[in-house]
Amino acid sequence: MKPIVMAGGSGSRLWPKSRAAFPKQFLSLTSEHSMLQDTLLRLKGLDTEAPVFVCNDDHRFIVAEQLRQAGLKHDGILLEPMGKNTAPAIALAALHARLKGEDPILLVLAADHVIQNTPAFHQAVKEAEALARQDKLVTFGVVPTCAHTGYGYIKRGAALGDSGYQVASFEEKPDMPKAQAFVDSGEYLWNSGMFMFKASRYLQELSKFAPEILGVCEKAIETESLDLEFVRVDADIFATCPEDSIDYAVMEKTDAAAVVPLDAGWSDVGSWSSLWEVQDKDENGNVVQGDAMLVDVKDSYINAEQRLIAVLGLQDVIVVETKDAILVAHKDKVQDIKTVVNKLKAEARSEYKFHREVFRPWGSYDSIDNGQRFQVKRITVKPGEKLSVQMHHHRAEHWIVVSGTAKVTCDEDTFLMSENQSTYIPIGVVHSLENPGKIPLELIEVQSGAYLGEDDIVRFSDRYGRTGGDKQETKQ
Incomplete structure (x- = not known):
């Protein structure tokens, strides 16, 4: 089996922890590992090849870094030019x-699901593999634990041996009476969005039911190229591809659809209330992460990232604190968080897309203060890494080394700086920053000038294959 891990996402449903530039699959929400890392770690014990990842261009370095941190191998990080x-x-x-x-037989997984019972998951995968070898297109149907209106449903048909069933029908997300009827009947499963089939069998059915999608994808991948460890396809060709889900394009139309029941503590963690449901709770039904003081609080989810959170006399609430935003919501209203995110986006506020701390292939930066004509960042550069050779038209920069060693190029001069030393980068001067040492380089950067926007950057050379200006990324 070859796992195919879908690592896309808009980062809206678990705001403010998840953002467009750092969606939930990269967060550590239920364990010490990120959800993406857990997706691969739970495959241990199965006979699988190195996985292929599918993600968008903006998230490529996060995927690569999280795989590196966990010591996980891959067989390509395939970049979608657009969703x-x-x-x-x-x-x-x-x-x-x-x-x-x-x-190969493809095991298609989402990178942002929780599965609590790994042995049960492994058993379902083995049962699905047997059906996939019989040319079935298999989906995993989660055994319902309640009448849920947030999931699509799959109706089981005739049994296929001892493990799976033919798919009788796919049902859209129902209202509550219909969902209750589905669960009471015992014939319906939640649609998990995970699949297994031979690569050739999926392509064969796609050619039958959605030939335009297949034709565009074949042309786009003809010119696939390797960019570092990333696989790129032709963006202009892929842009012409129709947009459709595998359910609508293939699974609802093929007569080869099969479903294997999965009873393994699954959740797609589609909301903060879903995360509360799958985590261990205290004697009052509360899930608490971080520094929190609760008095007369019940059935709530509290997540403190940096500061003490005190909650008094509340029930069924969600409180999530990050460096730059705080969410307070009733558990019944968390599905409306996207409304907040859309409003932030409409007002061009950075909180919809970026965290205060932003991760880059060379390290990270944390915007710790800002005001009129100045901005202060804490920059961390990993050992052996280097930011791009760049210049700015509108701002000067002051760098102060907090720890580690910095190799600085400023115009024609190259020199080393160590702890407590500083330097000045004037407006319009070509410069670069590198960590030649064995420990992380920490420095404080003070930007000053008439314009401090993220698009004031001209990149001349870069070891990560990026050049020119970039409105979304800075300090690369």
């Missing part, structure tokens, strides 16, 4: 997997 939903994304992965002339 086109799951049918094209899986098509690209299937075509990429077949480039070696092989026809």
Whole structure:
């Protein structure tokens, strides 16, 4: 089996922890590992090849860094030029997997699901594999624990041996009476969005029911190229691809659809209330992470990132604190968080997209203070890494080393700085920053000038393959 891990996401449903530039699959919410790392770690014990990842361009370095941190291998990080939903994304992965002339069985997984019972998951995967070898297109149907209106449902058909069933029908997200009827009947399962099939079998059915999607993906991947450890396809061609989900494009139309029941403590963690449901609670039904003081609080989720949170006399609330935002919501209203995110986006506020601390392939920066004509950042550069050779038209910069060693190039001069030393980068001067040491480099950067926007950067050379200006990224 070759796992295909779908690592896209908009980062809106678990705001303020998740953001567009750092969605939930990269967060550590239920364990010490990120959800993406847990997705791969739970495969241990199965006979699988190195996985292929599908993600968007903005998240590529986060995926690569989280795999490196966990010591996990991969067989390609496939970059979608733009989101086109799951049918094209899986098509690209299937075509990429077949480039070696092989026809692997693909285990398609989302990078942001929680599965609490790994042995039960392994058993379901093995049962699905047996059906996939019989040319079935298998989906995993979660055994319902309640009448849930947030999931699509799958109706079981005739049994296929001892493990799976034919799919009788797919049902859209129902209202509560219909969801209750589904659960009471015992014939319905939640649609998990996980699949297993031969690469060739999926492509065959896609050619039958969505030939335009397959045709565009085949043309886009003909010119696939390797950029560091990332696989790029033709963006202009892929932009013409129809947007559709695998359910609508293939699974609802094929007569080869099968479903394997999965009873393994699954959740797609689609909201803060879903996260509360799957985590261990105290005697009052509360989930508490971080520094919190609770008095007469019940059935609530409290997550403190940096500061003490005190909550008194409340029930069924969600309180989430980050460095730059705090969410307070009733558990019944967390599905409306997207309204807040959309409003932040409409007002061009950075909180919808970025955390105060932003991760880059060379390290990270934390915007710790700002005001009129100045901004202060704490910059961390990993050992051996280097920011791009760059210049700014509107701002000067002061760098003060807190720990480690900095190799600085400022115009024609290159020199080393150590703890408590500082330097000045004037407006318009070409410069770069590098960590030549064995420990992380920590420094404070003070920016000053008439314009401090993130698009005031001209990049001349970069070891990560990026050049020119970039309105979304700074200090690269």
